[in-house]
Amino acid sequence: MSEFVICYDIADPRRLARVFRHLKKHAMPLQYSVFLFSGDERQLNRIMDELARLIDDGEDDLRAYPLPARGFKARLGKATLPEGIQWSNLPPAW
Known part of the structure; x- marks a missing residue:
């Protein structure tokens, strides 16, 4: 099991909503x-292929970056999840 950061810049609000909804199911x-x-990587490639069908190659940007298995992870600022809920793969506030 590896971890990847997937990020995007989608020009059209409709495509943006579709990409967001699709990614939220998997990440x-x-x-x-x-x-x-x-x-x-096989799962990541499948998701990226699915997302490629939702974007416009000429206007949108979609990227995935692998994270090192033992790399340093920290979080500053507002939490992603509500107070009291901790997802085991995310670090606590630094």
Whole structure:
């Protein structure tokens, strides 16, 4: 199981909503247009292929970056989840 940051910049509000809804089914939203996906490369490729059919290659930008397995992770500022709920893959506030 690996972790990937998936982020996007979508020009059209309709496509933006479709991409957001689709990604929310598979990954954890961290910020606007930034998601954390946990899975293997085969699963990531399947999701990216599905998302590629939802975007316009000429106007939109969709990217995925692998995170190192033992890399440092920290969070500052507002929590992604409500107070008292901790998702095990996200670090507590620093």
